[in-house]
Structure formats: structure tokens, C-alpha cells
Amino acid sequence: MGVGHLVASLVNPVASPLLAVGSALIDAAPTPAKEFAVRTFGTNDKPILVSSIGVVLVVFGAVVGLIAWRRPRIASVAIGLLGVAGAGAAVTRGPWTNAIPSVAAGVVGVAALHLMLTRRVADATAGSALDAAKGRSRRGFLAALGGTAAVAAVAAAGGVVVGRARDAASAARRALGLPAPASAAKALPEGVQVPGVSTFTTPAADFYRVDISLVTPHIDASTWTLTLDGLVDRPLTLTYDDLLAMPLVERDITLTCVSNEVGGPYVSTGRWSGVPFRDLIARVGVHPGVDQVYSYSLDSNYTCSTPFQALNDGRDAMVVVGLNGEPLADERGYPARMLVPGLFGFVSATKWLQRIEFTTYAARTAYWTTRGWATDAPILTQSRIDVPRSLTTLPKDKPVIAGVAWAQHRGIAKVEIRIDEGDWKEAKLAADGGIDLWRQWSYVYDGPAGLHSAQVRATDLDGHTQPEQRTKVFPSGARGWHQIQFTSE
Ligand SMILES: Nc1nc2c(c(=O)[nH]1)N[C@H]1C(S)=C(S)[C@@H](COP(=O)(O)O)O[C@H]1N2
Numbered sequence: 001m002g003v004g005h006l007v008a009s010l011v012n013p014v015a016s017p018l019l020a021v022g023s024a025l026i027d028a029a030p031t032p033a034k035e036f037a038v039r040t041f042g043t044n045d046k047p048i049l050v051s052s053i054g055v056v057l058v059v060f061g062a063v064v065g066l067i068a069w070r071r072p073r074i075a076s077v078a079i080g081l082l083g084v085a086g087a088g089a090a091v092t093r094g095p096w097t098n099a100i101p102s103v104a105a106g107v108v109g110v111a112a113l114h115l116m117l118t119r120r121v122a123d124a125t126a127g128s129a130l131d132a133a134k135g136r137s138r139r140g141f142l143a144a145l146g147g148t149a150a151v152a153a154v155a156a157a158g159g160v161v162v163g164r165a166r167d168a169a170s171a172a173r174r175a176l177g178l179p180a181p182a183s184a185a186k187a188l189p190e191g192v193q194v195p196g197v198s199t200f201t202t203p204a205a206d207f208y209r210v211d212i213s214l215v216t217p218h219i220d221a222s223t224w225t226l227t228l229d230g231l232v233d234r235p236l237t238l239t240y241d242d243l244l245a246m247p248l249v250e251r252d253i254t255l256t257c258v259s260n261e262v263g264g265p266y267v268s269t270g271r272w273s274g275v276p277f278r279d280l281i282a283r284v285g286v287h288p289g290v291d292q293v294y295s296y297s298l299d300s301n302y303t304c305s306t307p308f309q310a311l312n313d314g315r316d317a318m319v320v321v322g323l324n325g326e327p328l329a330d331e332r333g334y335p336a337r338m339l340v341p342g343l344f345g346f347v348s349a350t351k352w353l354q355r356i357e358f359t360t361y362a363a364r365t366a367y368w369t370t371r372g373w374a375t376d377a378p379i380l381t382q383s384r385i386d387v388p389r390s391l392t393t394l395p396k397d398k399p400v401i402a403g404v405a406w407a408q409h410r411g412i413a414k415v416e417i418r419i420d421e422g423d424w425k426e427a428k429l430a431a432d433g434g435i436d437l438w439r440q441w442s443y444v445y446d447g448p449a450g451l452h453s454a455q456v457r458a459t460d461l462d463g464h465t466q467p468e469q470r471t472k473v474f475p476s477g478a479r480g481w482h483q484i485q486f487t488s489e
């Protein structure tokens with residue numbers, strides 16, 4: 001496995017045997033299993049998957065080792081098959097060269113087994129003759145075992161070092177920064193922030209993250225290209241510099257995930273810079289009849305389906321290159337991703353963007369749609385109580401309940417609170433940054449001391465109020481009111 005990892009760092013980092021198998025498992029996992037993993041392990045789901053595969057491999061290795069005492073050939077075949085399984089998983093996710101790391105791992109694995117077995121045979125022969133010689137041969141076997149482990153560790157570490165070196169090269173490119181936007185974001189009004197509530201513009205490092213990538217892609221922007229094609233007059237391939245040379249706009253937009261539970265953390269706000277879709281659409285000349293834009297990611301077989309109308313109706317849909325004034329971080333989709341105000345991330349926000357195909361819903365089905373999620377789920381109106389944290393005490397001198405509400409591209413009209421399931425009372429809305437942004441709110445509690453509940457519900461500018469009925473996140477997002485328990489002094 002160590003040698004496989006080293007070879008992968010030179011061929012293609014995602015083709016590392018362990019990661020290739022893990023990625024194949026993610027794609028093959030039925031939706032309920034995926035939901036369980038996300039719900040139970042949250043953002044730790046991937047480290048847990050990788051270490052579980054590691055544990056299975058250790059057990060497999062031990063069993064093969066025991067078999068090898070009596071049936072060395074079967075043991076060799078088992079290790080060889082493991083290499084074949086890794087190679088199979090890797091080629092389903094890219095070119096045939098993705099098989100090389102696993103094949104190397106299989107060959108080295110069989111060779112290592114052979115080396116140790118030869119020592120063991122020497123061990124047995126010598127042992128029957130002379131005890132001292134047996135001792136020496138046992139040392140020979142242990143030396144072979146230790147040597148194999150050392151080579152494996154050095155190879156795996158080498159893979160990590162090569163990966164770091166690649167990162168350093170792309171960091172140098174990123175340090176050049178972004179050109180000034182042709183159309184800068186308007187300053188946010190005074191008072192969008194309520195003290196204690198989530199930071200209005202989420203710092204890049206705190207932005208929520210949701211994707212199916214087992215390894216964060218590290219893409220070299222100097223060789224990266226973005227292709228726009230499909231039902232268009234003039235297909236187009238742009239380099240990173242071509243993209244940066246187009247007029248950039250900068251906009252404040254709140255992004256949400258369909259997998260956000262009621263009261264959950266999968267919502268953040270950024271100041272994004274990028275190329276407006278309308279400019280790209282004008283350059284390629286889109287044919288009549290196109291109703292879907294189908295985007296492809298470079299890192300995996302992830303694809304995403306976006307309604308063409310949302311890219312062409314005047315809203316600030318864009319191919320994003322920057323967040324909060326900096327080029328995108330790797331985990332955020334570097335070098336470029338999509339963003340469309342008013343749509344959930346899974347139907348709009350493809351990271352590590354590789355290709356944008358103008359097509360129809362009849363012709364293409366996206367990654368999550370084939371797994372049962374809604375094709376084109378409208379974004380939900382949602383609200384969350386940030387302070388006080390549930391099960392904490394509301395201070396007597398500052399008894400403020402506060403939080404956020406969002407209904408991107410519709411805007412928030414009203415937020416209401418009710419205490420102990422009494423009458424709904426209007427919360428005070430903080431300053432409004434615009435309909436594509438979340439809105440903060442606050443409410444001063446003036447009831448009796450003791451243990452209480454607070455519930456929140458928002459109404460958007462279309463007049464739609466959040467329904468009480470709770471639903472699961474699958475297949476079109478969680479509905480229902482966020483509720484907390486608190487103690488007032
Ligand atoms: N390539 C790729 N892009 C992706 C995804 C993914 O799994 N792979 N997940 C999408 C989903 S479900 C969401 S909610 C957003 C999250 O973007 P963020 O991680 O930058 O917050 O990215 C979208 N873009």
C-alpha cells in the first residue's frame with residue numbers, strides 16, 4: 001500500500017489504491033448508507049471511511065499471513081487479487097494509467113510475501129538441525145518483515161512529500177492573487193450583524209464544506225482548462241488566464257446545502273468574484289431548446305444539473321474564481337467553480353469545474369438525481385437560532401434570542417419567535433444586505449425565569465412561511481421549525 005501511494009503521487013494522487021477503493025465505495029453506496037454516514041459522522045465521514053478500509057486491510061493481511069504458512073500460493077493469489085481490485089476501482093474513475101499504482105502495489109505485495117516465506121523455509125530447515133541456527137533464521141525472518149515494513153513506511157512518506165511539493169507549486173501561482181473586479185460588490189449596509197450571531201460574511205476557513213471527494217483535489221491552474229460546449233454555436237475552451245482576463249464581478253451571496261438539517265451548519269456567506277454566466281452564454285451562443293446546463297468536475301465522476309433559465313434571467317450566476325478577495329482554496333473548488341444565487345449547492349455550485357455542457361434534461365441525468373435526490377429542488381426558506389445555544393442560560397442583563405434566516409433570491413420578509421408554544425411574536429430584523437443573502441434577527445425575551453423553549457419561523461418576500469411539519473433532508477431538503485431549550489435567569 002505504501003508503494004502504491006508513492007507511485008500514485010507521481011501518476012495521479014486520487015489513484016492511490018486505498019483512496020481509489022474508498023471513492024468507488026462512496027459512488028456505489030446506496031443513498032440510505034450515505035445519509036447515515038453524513039448524519040452520524042458529519043465532516044469526519046471520510047477519515048472514518050479511510051480508516052475502516054485500513055482496518056479491513058490489516059485483518060485481511062493477518063488472515064493471508066496465516067494461510068501463507070501452509071498454502072503460500074493461495075496467499076499470493078489473494079494479494080494479487082487485492083491489487084486487481086484496487087486497479088479496477090481506479091480505472092472506473094479515470095484513464096487506464098490509474099491502474100498503475102494498484103498494479104505496483106500488488107506486485108510488490110506478492111514479492112514481499114515471497115521474501116518472507118523464503119526466510120521462513122530457511123528457518124524451518126535450519127531449526128530441525130540446530131537450535132542456534134534456528135534462532136539466527138528467525139532473526140532473518142524478522143529482519144525481512146521489519147525491512148518490508150520500513151520500505152512501506154518510507155514509500156508512503158515519499159508519496160506524502162511529493163504531494164506537498166505539488167501543493168507548493170500551486171501555492172506560488174495562487175500567491176499572484178486576482179485582478180481587480182470590473183464591478184465590485186456594494187458595501188454591506190451598517191448593522192447587518194447582530195452580536196453573537198454567525199459572522200455575516202463567513203471567513204473562508206470557516207465556510208461549510210460538502211462534497212463527495214475523498215481527497216481534496218490539488219489542481220495546477222497553469223495546465224487547467226474549462227470547456228463550454230454542447231448545443232452552442234461556438235464551443236469554447238478557456239485557460240485560467242483567459243478566465244481572469246474577462247471582466248470579473250464581485251457579489252455577496254449565501255450558499256446552502258440541501259443536506260442541511262433544521263438548525264444545521266451547512267449555510268455560509270461569501271464575497272465571491274467570478275465571470276458572469278451571461279458573458280459566457282453570449283460568447284458561445286446557446287441554441288434554443290436548451291433547458292439544462294450540465295457541469296462536470298475534474299476530480300471525480302460528479303456531475304450537476306442546473307436549470308439554464310437560472311443562469312440567464314439576470315441574477316448573479318457566475319463561474320467563480322475567488323472568495324473574500326482571495327483565489328479559491330483547494331477545498332472550495334480551485335481553480336474555478338460555479339455559483340448561482342437562489343439554488344441549492346448540489347444543483348448549482350460544481351467545484352473543480354472542468355466542463356459546462358449546454359443540453360437538455362431529457363439528454364443528461366446528474367450524479368445526485370441518479371441517486372434519488374430531486375432533480376431541481378427549489379431552495380427552501382429556513383431559519384436558525386444561534387444564541388443562546390440550546391440548553392444554556394439566557395443572561396438577565398442581556399436576554400436576547402437571535403439568529404439567521406435565509407430564502408436566497410426571494411428575500412426574508414419576517415421572522416417570528418414563540419416561547420413555550422405560545423403566540424408568535426415578530427423578531428427585529430437586522431439591516432438587509434439584499435435578497436441573495438441571509439438576514440440576521442433578534443428578539444428580546446421578557447418572560448418569567450425558568451426553563452423554556454423557543455421556536456423560530458421565517459416568511460419570505462413571496463409570502464411563504466416555513467411549515468411546521470418536519471421532513472428529512474432527502475430528497476429535497478429539511479422543512480420544519482428550529483427549536484431550542486434555554487433557562488432564563
Ligand atoms: N465537484 C463537486 N462539486 C460540488 C460538490 C461535490 O460533491 N463535488 N458538492 C456540491 C454541494 S452538495 C454543495 S452544498 C456545495 C458546497 O460547496 P462548499 O463545499 O464550497 O461549501 O458544493 C457543490 N459542489
Ligand SMILES: [Mo]
Nearest residue numbers: 257258345346
Ligand atoms: Mo449540498
